Ligand code: FES
């Protein structure tokens with residue numbers, strides 16, 4: 001057993017004692033019970049497990065928790081503000097960008113990072129920025145449409 005280590009997860013302090021070699025995905029979903037982040041391939045190929053670690057887009061199935069000591073982690077649960085969904089979440093709903101929804105948490109995290117880096121991406125830049133996140137249901141066109149809508153500011157204000 002490793003000594004406890006500290007994370008900040010979605011803005012809240014968390015202390016965890018991961019097993020040696022434990023992956024961040026396991027820590028987040030099984031220890032912290034934040035089950036929005038998904039296990040897909042487990043090999044860094046699908047993006048279902050995407051989270052932000054100190055602002056970097058990270059595959060939580062590959063990241064070792066012990067390497068994240070002191071880091072700020074953002075999961076899909078951290079995108080909303082209380083009951084108010086983030087603009088990307090509202091845009092994904094409005095544009096029907098989730099079919100089965102399994103890839104959606106990772107897509108939302110990747111799209112969040114994309115728009116942080118580039119607030120007005122071209123369609124090609126969206127495709128490149130989202131290329132690490134696969135969708136078996138093939139909702140890519142709707143995901144792109146949702147991201148473009150947020151970039152245009154269409155979802156800046158919460159729906160009433
Ligand atoms: S589960 Fe991590 S990239 Fe597929």
Ligand code: FES
Pocket residue numbers: 097098099100101102103104134135136137138139
């Ligand atoms: S919505 Fe089903 S895998 Fe993407």
